[in-house]
Amino acid sequence: MIPVAGAVSLNLSLAFAILTLFAIGFYIRYNDFRLFLTGQRLSLASSGLSVISTIILTNELILGNFDLDYVAHYTSNETPLLYKITALWAGQSGSMLFWLAILSIYAIIVVLQNRKEHHLLMPWVIIVITIVQLFFLGMTNFVTNPFEPTNADFIVMNGNGLNPLLQNPTMAIHPPMLYLGYVGFTIPFAFAIAALIKKDASSLWIKTIRRWTLVTWLFLGIGIILGGWWAYLELGWGGYWAWDPVENASFMPWLTGTAFVHSIIIQEKKNMLKIWNMILIILTFTLCIFGTFLTRSGVMSSVHSFTASGLGPLFFGFVILILIVSYSLLYVRRKHFQTEKQLESFTSRESGFLFNNVVFVVMCFAVFWGTIFPVISEAVRGTKITVGAPFFNQINIPIGLILLFLTGVGPLLAWRNTSKESLIKNFTFPLIVAFIIVGLLLALDITGNAMMTLSLSGFVFTTIVIEFWRGIRARTRKFDESIISAFIKLIQKNRSRYGGYISHLGIVLMFVGFSGHAFDIEDEWGLQIGAKETVGNYEIELDALSEEERPNHYAYIANLNIYTSGGEFVTDLHPEKRIYFHRDPNPDKRQPHSELDIYSTIVRDIYSIFTGVDPKNQVGYFKIMINPLVQWVWIGSYFLIIGTVIAMWPVKRGKNELE
Amino acid sequence: MNWNDAILIFIIFVSMAWYVIQPMMGSPISKPSNDENVNAYTRQKIILMDQIKELEMDYEIGTLNKNDFIQQRNQFKRDISTLLQKIKSQTS
Numbered sequence: 001m002i003p004v005a006g007a008v009s010l011n012l013s014l015a016f017a018i019l020t021l022f023a024i025g026f027y028i029r030y031n032d033f034r035l036f037l038t039g040q041r042l043s044l045a046s047s048g049l050s051v052i053s054t055i056i057l058t059n060e061l062i063l064g065n066f067d068l069d070y071v072a073h074y075t076s077n078e079t080p081l082l083y084k085i086t087a088l089w090a091g092q093s094g095s096m097l098f099w100l101a102i103l104s105i106y107a108i109i110v111v112l113q114n115r116k117e118h119h120l121l122m123p124w125v126i127i128v129i130t131i132v133q134l135f136f137l138g139m140t141n142f143v144t145n146p147f148e149p150t151n152a153d154f155i156v157m158n159g160n161g162l163n164p165l166l167q168n169p170t171m172a173i174h175p176p177m178l179y180l181g182y183v184g185f186t187i188p189f190a191f192a193i194a195a196l197i198k199k200d201a202s203s204l205w206i207k208t209i210r211r212w213t214l215v216t217w218l219f220l221g222i223g224i225i226l227g228g229w230w231a232y233l234e235l236g237w238g239g240y241w242a243w244d245p246v247e248n249a250s251f252m253p254w255l256t257g258t259a260f261v262h263s264i265i266i267q268e269k270k271n272m273l274k275i276w277n278m279i280l281i282i283l284t285f286t287l288c289i290f291g292t293f294l295t296r297s298g299v300m301s302s303v304h305s306f307t308a309s310g311l312g313p314l315f316f317g318f319v320i321l322i323l324i325v326s327y328s329l330l331y332v333r334r335k336h337f338q339t340e341k342q343l344e345s346f347t348s349r350e351s352g353f354l355f356n357n358v359v360f361v362v363m364c365f366a367v368f369w370g371t372i373f374p375v376i377s378e379a380v381r382g383t384k385i386t387v388g389a390p391f392f393n394q395i396n397i398p399i400g401l402i403l404l405f406l407t408g409v410g411p412l413l414a415w416r417n418t419s420k421e422s423l424i425k426n427f428t429f430p431l432i433v434a435f436i437i438v439g440l441l442l443a444l445d446i447t448g449n450a451m452m453t454l455s456l457s458g459f460v461f462t463t464i465v466i467e468f469w470r471g472i473r474a475r476t477r478k479f480d481e482s483i484i485s486a487f488i489k490l491i492q493k494n495r496s497r498y499g500g501y502i503s504h505l506g507i508v509l510m511f512v513g514f515s516g517h518a519f520d521i522e523d524e525w526g527l528q529i530g531a532k533e534t535v536g537n538y539e540i541e542l543d544a545l546s547e548e549e550r551p552n553h554y555a556y557i558a559n560l561n562i563y564t565s566g567g568e569f570v571t572d573l574h575p576e577k578r579i580y581f582h583r584d585p586n587p588d589k590r591q592p593h594s595e596l597d598i599y600s601t602i603v604r605d606i607y608s609i610f611t612g613v614d615p616k617n618q619v620g621y622f623k624i625m626i627n628p629l630v631q632w633v634w635i636g637s638y639f640l641i642i643g644t645v646i647a648m649w650p651v652k653r654g655k656n657e658l659e
Numbered sequence: 660m661n662w663n664d665a666i667l668i669f670i671i672f673v674s675m676a677w678y679v680i681q682p683m684m685g686s687p688i689s690k691p692s693n694d695e696n697v698n699a700y701t702r703q704k705i706i707l708m709d710q711i712k713e714l715e716m717d718y719e720i721g722t723l724n725k726n727d728f729i730q731q732r733n734q735f736k737r738d739i740s741t742l743l744q745k746i747k748s749q750t751s
Contacts, residue, residue: 004664004668005664005667005668005671008668009671012671012672012675016675016679019679032687032688033687033688034682034683034685034687034688035683037682038679038680038682038683041678041679041681041682042679045675045678045679048675049675116698117698202699202703203703203706204699204702204703204706207702207706268706269710269713412722413722414717414722414723414724414727415717415723415727415731416727416731417727418722419724422721422722422724425721426722467720470720470721471716471720473720474716474719474720478719493712494712494713494716497713497716
């Protein structure tokens, strides 16, 4: 009975969404506010039904109702509960429904939050959100319905189970975070389109969407970081970023979203860059849909893509439609959004923001070009020319270093203009620190990108410390506070600014982590029990090999002892070679999988991969990698997240301010 | 689909339908325009007040010189005064 209710909820949701467009459309035409209220409620009802339908599918996955084709495909009796839930986004139709559910939750929040606000914009905001919902409702109702019954003339007793690569706790969080990010950009996009239609060039709606944008951008960022973390922990190639098409698909909207997060500050404070902001948010939203297209269409082969389908043309059509409609509207309305104010100086904070925006967009274009080049080359020349990591690194490392430099420069510039004296005063000490680092690194024979990255990181780190120190000093003088109290109050009273600096600090730490890649070492061999091999300054000994049968796989477990070259014991590692579906009589259906073990410190990671096993001769085959500074990337991520949360945390307003 | 399913789905549909058409049961109303304007002005005032705070911060930590600080702060104050007058005229 319940699956029927899920399918009917989806049908009703579609019907209510169409009625929402009619109700709001008639309100715009006849200006009867009752129609607007009805439209709001229709939107809430449509969204609520989509959420109910998603809850029903999740329930079926947990119960293991193999009468549903989707459940039979992505779960089995042996699948642990957590992964039965995560199976919701493991397949095509489930992930489409999940997209819709998140958008519906966002729609409910936006409608309820703005019941008494933005009466001019809200009708159009609801229309835009509903149109996006309709696209996904159309998909889930007519193209890839997750409530389709199993096509079998016998009772299905067990399902296929979830892909072993997806059976990782990080994978339980990574896709929802990414989706929360992708989908969330619908809201600022909807406000932007509404503002274009209503010719609203004020900064009020910008203020409203600023927190939305930050939340969404944060989710997308967390999703990308978790994706990298999952790749590092699960895929067994020792890295966290490979410029894979699906990674790029999430990185591109993050880049333009980051540019937007910065440039809306200029619109809010200076009423400038209004057209530029429109371009950015339209581009960001389009890239979010494009990202879903890349992940779901199967047009690109990727380690992160677990489904391939015929949805590509539909998504591509939707992307083109968004681009044509949005940019045509922007072109028609451009006169209303032109800024009277001009940049007053090259050395102003506004200019700093603009440069950083341009660099972000250039980087996005470089990533976009590299990502779609194989498709273009295949279309034009008939052969797929894949663009690998060297291309992306060659282009993006210099651009990334420019961005890192601008991260340090921006806060030291004043609004409108920075005097020559201020420039000298503000930049001297950070530049001295950067040059000292260059000298030290040259003495250690460290050159190239690693030297540039570390010295620029030193430069930016110093600028951030100076900014904090100046703020603390100003407070201690003005309010006679202790340094610690001034530090806390400084952040509390200026959350946006100092939250931003903490995020920048996170970026600096991440760049330091990236620089460690220049010093990676790896080696691989077969080891008999008791044998030792050397990699870098470490000796690796295979101490023991054991076997264990677990509910959903069979595992060979190695016990590796790690010693320094001086013979001092460091740690022991337990990488595993697993065989999933090991009970399947057909050997082709058994899935081998290497479960890594990592010894992680602030200086370096010792990364062990159990690549193969010869149980008869008690030989294990291992790949060992020494990856310096990787932990800095994850620590930097924490700072980035904490900083963003501080920046977007709501400010308590005094009664006087609100009156 | 059995009778129980059909009844449950019917109840969901009817309650949803009642919820959405309820506003149409009353007489026609036009949108509350004055409140909207006052809210907008108030929000704009808050943005400007935040900008004054940030300006003061910039001045105190030495990113902004005195002339620019005074000039920009006065401009913000003038803008706030204009907004306060607009709010007053709307609410009186």
